[in-house]
Amino acid sequence: xxxxxTERFTQSSKVKKxxxxxxxxxxxxxxxxxxxxxxxxxxxxxxxxxGADGTTVSGADGGGAAGSGEARxxxxxxxxxxxxxxxxxxxxxxxxxxxxxxxxxxxxxxVGIKELIAGHVDIANASRPMKDSEKEKCTEAGIEPxxxxxxxxxxxxxxxxxxxxxxxxxxxxxxxxxxxxxTVKTWKxxxxxxxxxxxxxxxxxxxxxxxxxxxxxxxxKEDQIxxxxxxxxxxxxxxxxxxxxKYALGFFGCSYYFTNSEKLKALSISVTDNPADxxxxxxxxxxxxxxxxxxxxxFIYVNKAALKRTEVRxxxxxxxxAGQEAVPAANxxxxxxxxxxxxxxxxKAALAE
Numbered sequence: 001x002x003x004x005x006t007e008r009f010t011q012s013s014k015v016k017k018x019x020x021x022x023x024x025x026x027x028x029x030x031x032x033x034x035x036x037x038x039x040x041x042x043x044x045x046x047x048x049x050x051g052a053d054g055t056t057v058s059g060a061d062g063g064g065a066a067g068s069g070e071a072r073x074x075x076x077x078x079x080x081x082x083x084x085x086x087x088x089x090x091x092x093x094x095x096x097x098x099x100x101x102x103x104x105x106x107x108x109x110x111v112g113i114k115e116l117i118a119g120h121v122d123i124a125n126a127s128r129p130m131k132d133s134e135k136e137k138c139t140e141a142g143i144e145p146x147x148x149x150x151x152x153x154x155x156x157x158x159x160x161x162x163x164x165x166x167x168x169x170x171x172x173x174x175x176x177x178x179x180x181x182x183t184v185k186t187w188k189x190x191x192x193x194x195x196x197x198x199x200x201x202x203x204x205x206x207x208x209x210x211x212x213x214x215x216x217x218x219x220x221k222e223d224q225i226x227x228x229x230x231x232x233x234x235x236x237x238x239x240x241x242x243x244x245x246k247y248a249l250g251f252f253g254c255s256y257y258f259t260n261s262e263k264l265k266a267l268s269i270s271v272t273d274n275p276a277d278x279x280x281x282x283x284x285x286x287x288x289x290x291x292x293x294x295x296x297x298x299f300i301y302v303n304k305a306a307l308k309r310t311e312v313r314x315x316x317x318x319x320x321x322a323g324q325e326a327v328p329a330a331n332x333x334x335x336x337x338x339x340x341x342x343x344x345x346x347x348k349a350a351l352a353e
Contacts, residue, residue, distance in 0.1 A: 078112020
């Protein structure tokens with residue numbers, strides 16, 4: 001969720017190993033045990049500092065979020081759409097590399113990129129491409145971001161399962177509903193055959209990459225949207241709001257629909273004025289980009305200097321290989337072979353320089 005700042009700290013693995021061995025041999029005296037525990041606590045306390053937005057991060061020595069002499073950590077922050085994938089990859093990675101911690105924070109794509117530029121994290125998760133203005137700030141800060149596609153998403157327009165009058169909408173209707181200054185208040189305003197009931201609207205906040213992408217492809221200009229709707233950076237809040245109101249409508253990444261399909265209905269979308277041409281958001285139509293215009297790639301942006309650290313290099317390589325199993329497990333859409341190979345090649349090129 002937005003603002004959720006969870007950190008996991010464990011006692012030094014070396015300390016725990018020494019304690020376990022001494023216990024086994026029967027030589028561990030109380031005074032020595034106390035000294036070792038205090039040493040472990042000291043290691044833990046030195047590993048954290050507070051970064052922007054209250055995020056707990058490690059020092060930035062060595063071009064990344066964790067410097068030499070500190071716990072081996074790979075810091076990720078950003079998109080709520082990429083978040084569930086990254087979290088699963090992190091869990092898989094930690095199971096194989098027990099000495100590395102991989103905390104994943106969800107704040108929205110824009111905040112994640114800001115944290116990357118500030119040097120507070122090693123990787124920014126993003127559900128949209130980095131903007132030119134953000135790339136310029138990276139250059140000014142001495143950060144070289146490596147762009148890697150990791151999955152595909154289809155922004156899904158959803159209503160409650162109780163909604164029995166709409167199954168499809170056109171992009172023109174979506175624009176009429178969501179554009180700045182929209183006068184649409186009821187379902188009937190969109191279609192005279194629909195109920196004369198107020199539409200309760202739900203969508204992500206303006207720090208979200210989903211917000212940026214949706215407003216650009218539907219309203220024609222990024223960040224331009226009507227003012228009176230319920231916004232949240234927490235997609236689960238949006239899911240609940242829509243599911244519990246028969247007259248509600250909203251949008252978010254497809255994984256949140258697939259996870260909650262028993263209580264939500266996804267609308268098919270038509271790029272023409274004929275709803276009969278509408279395409280439903282499915283794993284197949286999103287992966288093929290047939291679900292237009294709301295299919296899009298998902299990214300991670302890696303601080304190139306951080307790739308000098310073994311743990312960061314290993315994690316990113318894992319993400320693009322064994323970690324790809326996490327994509328369908330998180331109810332997201334895997335990359336096609338061409339896109340996946342392109343990401344692997346981009347990583348190899350960055351490591352070779």
